Amino acid sequence: MTDAIQDEIIREFDxxxxxxxxxxxxxxxxxxxxxDEDSRTDENTISGCQSRVWIQSYKRDGKLxxxxxxxAMITKGIMALLLxxxxxxxxxxxxxxxxxxxxxxxxxxxxxxxxxxxxxxIIKRIKEIAKNEFDQSTVQ
Amino acid sequence: xxxxxxxxxxxxxxxxxxxxxxxxxxxxxxKPNSVIDTISDxxxxxxxxxxxxxxxxSERSSEKYEEARKKVSDFIGARNPGEVxxxxxxxxxxxxxxxxxxxxxxxxxxxxTGVEHxxxxxxxxxxxxKLRAIQMDEDCNLLLDSIDITxxxxxxxxxxxxxxxxSVNDIKKITEIAKDHDVPVLVDAAQSIQHLPLDVKxxxxxxxxxxxxxxxxxxxxxxxxxxxRFSDLMPAKGGGGMVDKVSLEKTTYQEPPLRYEAxxxxxxxxxxxxxxxxxxxxxxxxxIEKHESDVYSYARDRLLEMDNVTVYGNxxxxxxxxxxxxxxxHHYDAGLIMDKMGVAVRTGHHCxxxxxxxxxxxxxVRASFALYNTKEDVDRLIEGIEKVEMMYT
Numbered sequence: 001m002t003d004a005i006q007d008e009i010i011r012e013f014d015x016x017x018x019x020x021x022x023x024x025x026x027x028x029x030x031x032x033x034x035x036d037e038d039s040r041t042d043e044n045t046i047s048g049c050q051s052r053v054w055i056q057s058y059k060r061d062g063k064l065x066x067x068x069x070x071x072a073m074i075t076k077g078i079m080a081l082l083l084x085x086x087x088x089x090x091x092x093x094x095x096x097x098x099x100x101x102x103x104x105x106x107x108x109x110x111x112x113x114x115x116x117x118x119x120x121x122i123i124k125r126i127k128e129i130a131k132n133e134f135d136q137s138t139v140q
Numbered sequence: 141x142x143x144x145x146x147x148x149x150x151x152x153x154x155x156x157x158x159x160x161x162x163x164x165x166x167x168x169x170x171k172p173n174s175v176i177d178t179i180s181d182x183x184x185x186x187x188x189x190x191x192x193x194x195x196x197x198s199e200r201s202s203e204k205y206e207e208a209r210k211k212v213s214d215f216i217g218a219r220n221p222g223e224v225x226x227x228x229x230x231x232x233x234x235x236x237x238x239x240x241x242x243x244x245x246x247x248x249x250x251x252x253t254g255v256e257h258x259x260x261x262x263x264x265x266x267x268x269x270k271l272r273a274i275q276m277d278e279d280c281n282l283l284l285d286s287i288d289i290t291x292x293x294x295x296x297x298x299x300x301x302x303x304x305x306x307s308v309n310d311i312k313k314i315t316e317i318a319k320d321h322d323v324p325v326l327v328d329a330a331q332s333i334q335h336l337p338l339d340v341k342x343x344x345x346x347x348x349x350x351x352x353x354x355x356x357x358x359x360x361x362x363x364x365x366x367x368x369r370f371s372d373l374m375p376a377k378g379g380g381g382m383v384d385k386v387s388l389e390k391t392t393y394q395e396p397p398l399r400y401e402a403x404x405x406x407x408x409x410x411x412x413x414x415x416x417x418x419x420x421x422x423x424x425x426x427x428i429e430k431h432e433s434d435v436y437s438y439a440r441d442r443l444l445e446m447d448n449v450t451v452y453g454n455x456x457x458x459x460x461x462x463x464x465x466x467x468x469x470h471h472y473d474a475g476l477i478m479d480k481m482g483v484a485v486r487t488g489h490h491c492x493x494x495x496x497x498x499x500x501x502x503x504x505v506r507a508s509f510a511l512y513n514t515k516e517d518v519d520r521l522i523e524g525i526e527k528v529e530m531m532y533t
Contacts, residue, residue, distance in 0.1 A: 018480040019477065019480055019527070022477055022480070022531065023531060026531060050471070050472040050487060050488045050502075050503060051470060051473075052502070071470055072470035072472040072473050073470060073473050073532075074472070074476055075470075075472065075473075
């Protein structure tokens with residue numbers, strides 16, 4: 001199944017050298033609204049070995065949205081891409097989404113469990129939140 | 141490839157279209173042809189289990205294994221090869237000492253420093269000891285005059301060289317102080333055995349631990365020197381090969397070193413340590429030390445003259461590692477970008493979280509050197525840093 005936003009990201013990164021990819025990630029990171037200091041709590045922290053990542057979620061009109069932030073710019077740039085893909089979707093859709101763009105833009109190595117930016121834990125957390133939201137909505 | 145680097149086939153490699161500059165040697169060193177060939181030849185011509193077989197191959201393997209022990213023993217200046225046990229590495233060696241000394245450590249105190257690797261912290265805590273750090277100044281020089289040994293201090297466990305800063309601790313002075321109080325000293329030599337001459341008799345330590353893979357030998361092997369005066373320690377591990385007589389009622393143990401080597405050891409690994417020592421000796425320990433010291437000083441000078449770079453630690457003597465951060469740049473970002481420039485560095489806390497906490501930082505970028513690194517490698521490191529800075533402005 002293809003996804004228009006993910007395909008758009010893949011096009012943006014297509015043919016770029018590594019350093020240009022990082023440049024693009026850093027640019028995306030700079031454009032991402034930083035999370036308030038007050039929201040950077042332990043509870044909102046996703047534990048990763050090297051860069052710290054914070055997550056918040058909220059629902060609007062039945063759709064789920066996230067805020068993500070990181071103290072490392074390249075990680076934050078990846079967060080910005082993730083947000084473009086997952087935000088403003090129904091929880092069930094997010095819980096089941098196949099994030100194929102990560103591999104296609106060459107960031108698959110960031111996905112391995114041992115990899116220090118913990119991208120895998122971030123995705124896991126996003127999907128857990130989405131699943132919980134969906135489960136709750138079906139109970140109601 | 142020039143100098144020592146031509147002996148290391150992997151260093152010929154290109155990564156991301158650029159000649160590899162390998163500066164992660166404190167994590168592990170690359171292997172010279174002679175070590176690779178020794179391991180390969182051993183499996184092709186001599187391999188069998190050791191010490192137990194009566195047949196030809198077993199005798200050949202046992203001979204080679206014991207020759208390697210003798211080489212390690214001579215290399216660190218032990219009184220006899222019986223003081224050298226092969227372990228799985230430094231971490232394993234320290235854990236074995238912690239296990240053996242557990243009865244005396246439990247509820248008492250081990251004196252360490254604030255720069256220790258987690259492997260010289262956690263095993264003591266697991267043995268039930270409390271840890272106290274010897275004070276140091278803001279440059280990470282140990283304040284040896286302030287050492288306070290109490291009746292609860294049962295061991296001093298100290299790194300010879302910091303894996304983060306490259307600071308060299310005066311271990312001889314520490315053992316002298318310890319002797320006055322009859323407290324044993326363990327030296328974590330994981331980051332010194334490949335850089336500095338070691339002589340355990342001269343140092344006067346009771347235990348010394350090191351890893352093979354950080355001194356150009358195989359992974360999964362290391363050594364523990366245990367002074368003769370601890371020849372009757374309770375072994376940390378029990379099993380085959382380390383016993384004298386076994387009955388269901390009672391077991392008696394072999395004399396060291398076999399007493400401390402339960403089960404089949406990493407035979408090829410041990411032999412590779414012998415080959416690595418042969419290699420370093422052939423290249424000349426004095427030559428290596430001189431070359432490494434030139435490259436290290438050059439790297440430090442280049443980093444110190446950069447405006448937006450903070451270098452951590454500044455002790456009287458340094459070698460191996462240099463840790464730094466770029467102002468306003470996360471160490472992880474810096475490491476990723478430098479990787480794509482072909483420069484392999486390590487980023488993070490380097491398994492030394494207490495030290496990171498004392499600097500109030502999350503981590504550093506660490507460049508760590510081995511005998512094959514050159515001033516040109518340092519230039520590439522600096523270019524990498526400049527590129528990172530450029531991408532951030």
